[in-house]
Amino acid sequence: MKYLFEASVGGGIPIIHPMHQCLAANEITEIVGILNGTTNYILTQMIKNGESFDNALGIAQQLGYAEANPAADIEGIDACRKIAILADLAFGRQISPDKIYTEGITNVDSEDVKYAESQNCVIKLIGYCKKDGDMVFARVSPMFVPKESALSGVDDVFNAILVRGNAIGETMFYGRGAGKLPTASAVVSDMIDIARDNCNGIMWTDEGDDFIMDINDSKVKWFVRASQSKVKDAERLFGAIDLTFIKDTEFGFTTPKLTEGELSRKIEEMGGMIKFVRVLE
C-alpha cells in the first residue's frame, strides 16, 4: 500500500513530489515556509492596509478565508502540522507536531508591523526547520522577514516554501495554498501518478525523538520591544544596538544571534520587556 499526499502541504503547489523526487540528490538543510494562507491574508491586510488584527480577521472571515472558529489557523496549529510533514520528508525522521514550538499571530499588533517596516522587513508567520549536525530543529512563529528575501513578497492567501539544499542552494515553490481547484489539482496529480504506477513510497522512520533540538538551544536574532526607561539597560546587556522609536512609551532593537535561553536571561535582567519577535536571516 502506498500513500501520496501532495495536497497536504501548500495546497496546489507541487512541493512533496519535488522535495522527494527532484531534490533527491541533495541533503536538505533548511526549510522556511509561509504555510498558512489565512494568517498570511490577515498579516497582509495589517501590513498593506493598516488594519488591526481583529478587523483583518473579520475581513478574512467575511471572505471565507478564515473559519468561524479560526483557532487552527491563527494559533499556528495548521502551519505546525505542515512544517512537521516537510521536516519528516526532509530529514527522514518523524517529528511529531506536539514537539514543535508553535506560536500563532494573535499577539501581532500594528506596532509590530511598523517596527518590521523600520527594519526593512515584513512580519510573516513562518514555519521553519533546520538540520544542525545530528539534530533537527523546528518551530512556527511570527518572524521579521527582510524585504530582500523572496518570501517577503508572498502576500494574501499565497503560500511559499523555500528549501535549502547542499547542492541546489536555495529554491522556492510558490502558489495558492488552499482552495477547491488547487487542492484538486494536487490530488488528481497523485491519482495520475498511481495510475501510471509512477510513484515510490515516501518513507521515514518514527523511532524516538532524541534528535529534536530543544527550543532553548536554537539560535536566532530577536527584535525586542521594551519600556522607554530601559534604554541604558538594553545597551549594557545587548552591546551595540540600533534603537528604533515609533511611540513615546517604548523602543525597539534587534539583538545579535542568541539562543532562546540567553535571550530570556538578558530580558529578565533588563526588565520592562513588552514583546519580542524572531528575525529571519
Added chain:
Amino acid sequence: MKYLFEASVGGGIPIIHPMHQCLAANEITEIVGILNGTTNYILTQMIKNGESFDNALGIAQQLGYAEANPAADIEGIDACRKIAILADLAFGRQISPDKIYTEGITNVDSEDVKYAESQNCVIKLIGYCKKDGDMVFARVSPMFVPKESALSGVDDVFNAILVRGNAIGETMFYGRGAGKLPTASAVVSDMIDIARDNCNGIMWTDEGDDFIMDINDSKVKWFVRASQSKVKDAERLFGAIDLTFIKDTEFGFTTPKLTEGELSRKIEEMGGMIKFVRVLE
C-alpha cells in the same frame, strides 16, 4: 529509451518534473519565466547599482557569469531555447526555437530602467508562452514587470518560472538557474528516477507549426518612448495616456493592449519613435 532532462531549464530548480507530473491535472495556459541568470544578473546591476549595460556585462564576465562571447545569453538565444522546451511540455506540440520571436537585452539602457521605475516596474528578460484557443504563442523579450508580480523580486543569477494552470491558478518555481552543483542536483535526481524506474517518458508531437501564432497577432501593452515634439500625435493616436518625462528630449507612455501590427501602424503615423518595451500584465 527514455530521456530525462530536468537540468535543461532552470538549472537546479525542479520544473520539468513538477510540470509534467505534479501539474498533470491542469491545462497549462501560460508560462512566464526569468530563464537566463546572466542577463538577470546584468539587469539587476543596472537596476540596483545604476550600472550601464556595458559595465554590468563587464562585471558579469569578471565574475564568470557571462562568457567571453556572451551572445547566446545577451541576445536571448539561451532563454529562447528554454521557453521552447517549456512550451513543448506545456502544450504537447513542438515549437522550434527558430519560430520564436527573440529579442535580447543589448538595447536596454539606463533610461529604460528609469522609465520602468516610474511605472512601478522593473525591466526583466522574459520568456513567455501562452495558449490562445487552438493557437500557441511564444516570445522572448525585455519586459516591464510590475512590482506586485512575484517575478519582479527575482534578482541576480536567480531564475524563476511562473506557471498558470486552469486548476492551480498561479504557481512559481524559483532558484539558481545555473552553476555546477545546482545542475548536478537536477542531473542526479534524474538518474535516481531512472534507477528507481520512476519515470514516464515525456512526449510531444513535432508535426507542423500551423498552431503557432504570428507575433503580429499577439496582444500586449507597450511602453513607448518618443521625441518630445510628438506628444500631441501620441495623444491623438493612443487616446488617454499618462505621460512620463525623465529627460528633456523625449517622453514615455504606456499604451492600451495592442497587437504588434496595430502598434507598428500607430508608431509609423506618430513618427519620432525612440524605443518600445512590452509590459507584463
